[in-house]
Amino acid sequence: MLSILVPIYNYNVYPMVLELQKQCIKRGIVFEILCQDDASQSSLNAFNENVNALSNCSFVSIKEKLAHRENRNSLAEQAKFDYLLFIDGDSIIIHDNFIKKYIDNLHDFDVVYGGRLHPEKCPSDDQKLRWKYGRFIEDKTAENRKKKTYSSVLFNNTIIKKECFNQVKFDAHLKKYGHDDTQVSYQLSLLQARVNHIENAVEHGDIDINVxxxxxxxxxxxxxxxxxxxxxxxxxxxxxxxxxxxxxxxxxxxxxxxxxxxxxxxxxxxxxxxxxxxxxxxxxxxxxxxxxxxxx
Structure with missing residues (x-):
C-alpha cells in the first residue's frame, strides 16, 4: 500500500525510520521504507546501516551524487506500492498518530500534504536566518495552505499516488539547490490533481547555518x-x-x-x-x- 521514501544527506535517519516502522506496524498496513543517502560519505551512515535490520526497511548510500531531486526520482522508481510518502531525512516525527492520520485522509485525493514546523526556539544564533524564515514565513496551518492549494505543496512531508507522481516527477535538468517543489507543484496544478492539506506536520531537524x-x-x-x-x-x-x-x-x-x-x-x-x-x-x-x- 505505502512506500515511504526518505532521501538523506549527512544525517542520522535511524530514529525517524524506527518510529515510522512502529506506526506502520501498529496501523496494520502493507509498507516499505526506502532510505537513500546521496553520496555524502558521512560517518553518520554507520547509524543508518541499522535501518537494514528493521523489517520492510532498507538503507543504501549511493556512490555518485544525484542531487536531491534525482534522489527523490530514484526512490520513486524503486517503490513497489501505489502511494508514495516523501519525507526528508532530516525530519522529526512529532505525532504518534502520524501514519494513521495520513491513511485516514487518502480517500478521493491524489496528493495529501501534512506541513512542516520549525522548533519554537532557535537552536543557535548561527541558524537564525533559516529558522526565522521557516517559522514565520514557511510554517502554515492547513487552513492557510488551502488558500493556495497547489503552490503550498512541499515535498518534505507529502503523500502522492505513484501514478500521479509519474506524470510530474522532479526536473532532472535543474542542477542546483531549490525550487524542486515549485516545479512539481506547478505541474500538479496543470493536471488539476486533487490535493488535500491536513494538520500532520513534521519538525525540521537539520536547520542550515546562516552562511x-x-x-x-x-x-x-x-x-x-x-x-x-x-x-x-x-x-x-x-x-x-x-x-x-x-x-x-x-x-x-x-x-x-x-x-x-x-x-x-x-x-x-x-x-x-x-x-x-x-x-x-x-x-x-x-x-x-x-x-x-x-x-x-
Missing part, C-alpha cells in the same frame, strides 16, 4: 530564473516571480541590480548575524534575482 542558507538561497533563485526562462512555470504561480516579471517589463531590474551590488555586503552582514531581518532578506532575494544574467 549556508544564503548560498542555498542564491542557488534557488538561479533555479527559479531557469524555470522562468524555459517557460516551465507561469509567473502567476510564484509571488516573487510575479514581482520580478513586473520589474523586468518596466525595465527596472538594472537599477535594482545596481543597488543590490552596493548594499550586498551590508545585507549579508545582517543576514548572517544573530538577529537577521526578514524584510532585508526579501530585499536581498529581489536584488539577487535582478542581478542574475538573463538570456534575451
Amino acid at each position: 549556508v542558507y544564503i548560498k542555498k538561497t542564491k542557488e534557488s533563485l538561479e533555479n527559479l530564473i531557469a524555470l522562468y526562462q524555459s517557460k516551465k512555470i507561469d509567473v502567476v504561480f510564484v509571488k516573487l516571480l510575479r514581482f520580478y516579471d513586473f520589474l523586468r517589463k518596466t525595465k527596472s531590474t538594472f537599477i535594482i541590480a545596481k543597488i543590490h551590488f552596493v548594499l550586498e555586503r551590508a545585507l549579508v552582514r545582517n543576514l548572517t548575524g544573530n538577529n537577521p531581518n526578514l524584510l532585508l532578506f526579501n530585499w536581498f532575494r529581489i536584488g539577487y534575482l535582478c542581478s542574475i544574467k538573463q538570456e534575451n
Whole structure:
C-alpha cells in the first residue's frame, strides 16, 4: 500500500525510520521504507546501516551524487506500492498518530500534504536566518495552505499516488539547490490533481547555518530564473516571480541590480548575524534575482 521514501544527506535517519516502522506496524498496513543517502560519505551512515535490520526497511548510500531531486526520482522508481510518502531525512516525527492520520485522509485525493514546523526556539544564533524564515514565513496551518492549494505543496512531508507522481516527477535538468517543489507543484496544478492539506506536520531537524542558507538561497533563485526562462512555470504561480516579471517589463531590474551590488555586503552582514531581518532578506532575494544574467 505505502512506500515511504526518505532521501538523506549527512544525517542520522535511524530514529525517524524506527518510529515510522512502529506506526506502520501498529496501523496494520502493507509498507516499505526506502532510505537513500546521496553520496555524502558521512560517518553518520554507520547509524543508518541499522535501518537494514528493521523489517520492510532498507538503507543504501549511493556512490555518485544525484542531487536531491534525482534522489527523490530514484526512490520513486524503486517503490513497489501505489502511494508514495516523501519525507526528508532530516525530519522529526512529532505525532504518534502520524501514519494513521495520513491513511485516514487518502480517500478521493491524489496528493495529501501534512506541513512542516520549525522548533519554537532557535537552536543557535548561527541558524537564525533559516529558522526565522521557516517559522514565520514557511510554517502554515492547513487552513492557510488551502488558500493556495497547489503552490503550498512541499515535498518534505507529502503523500502522492505513484501514478500521479509519474506524470510530474522532479526536473532532472535543474542542477542546483531549490525550487524542486515549485516545479512539481506547478505541474500538479496543470493536471488539476486533487490535493488535500491536513494538520500532520513534521519538525525540521537539520536547520542550515546562516552562511549556508544564503548560498542555498542564491542557488534557488538561479533555479527559479531557469524555470522562468524555459517557460516551465507561469509567473502567476510564484509571488516573487510575479514581482520580478513586473520589474523586468518596466525595465527596472538594472537599477535594482545596481543597488543590490552596493548594499550586498551590508545585507549579508545582517543576514548572517544573530538577529537577521526578514524584510532585508526579501530585499536581498529581489536584488539577487535582478542581478542574475538573463538570456534575451
